[in-house]
Amino acid sequence: MMITFQTISSDKYKTDHDKFKICYGFYDAPFGRCIIGLTNEDKAILHFAFVVKNDKTAVENLQSLWPLSELVEDSNHTINNIMEDIFNSNNNKEAKPISILLKGTDFQIEVWKALVSIPEGTTTTYENVAQMINKPKATRAVANAIGKNCIAYLIPCHRVMGKNGSNKYSWGVEYKQNILAYEGTRVN
DNA sequence: GAGACCAGCAGGG
């Protein structure tokens, strides 16, 4: 799966003019119900979260992460089409590139980008990710950054485990295990 | 700028 990135610094968003509209909608992925947000113009994915409680609170969470932006419900099945592409593209050559918009600090964006190089169906450790970005002692900071990732599944934070067996996940460990199980079936 | 918070890790008990 080919992924292209746009980035926006979190500091800039607080003060600046990026009040673009966000197109959002829901999708029932194999491992759980998700809410997805896209930039209205070029359909870059800026939000991919699990609906842990209900749809309403999921929308509120999205809004609180992008307080300057106006949410518009997806009426064109755009999100559904993108998701179908993602989940049905069993590494065929026709797979369209996926565009992701990351909002965070320089460090967070560096960490999140590093995660996509972890092969599907495998896991690694926070320590390993810290080494990947050449900050081998920053394991704890790396874990912090991973915990703030807002693009579930596509930024594969679920593939990172504690070296000493600790296993945590923003939306709940069950989701983490579900994704890994799903990826296991994809790879085989 | 100080101090607290963490999805870490190793080492000792």
Add this chain to the structure above:
DNA sequence: CCCTGCTGGTCTC
């Protein structure tokens, strides 16, 4: 198992 020290980025005051 729990406790301690070391760690670096972020958040709060």
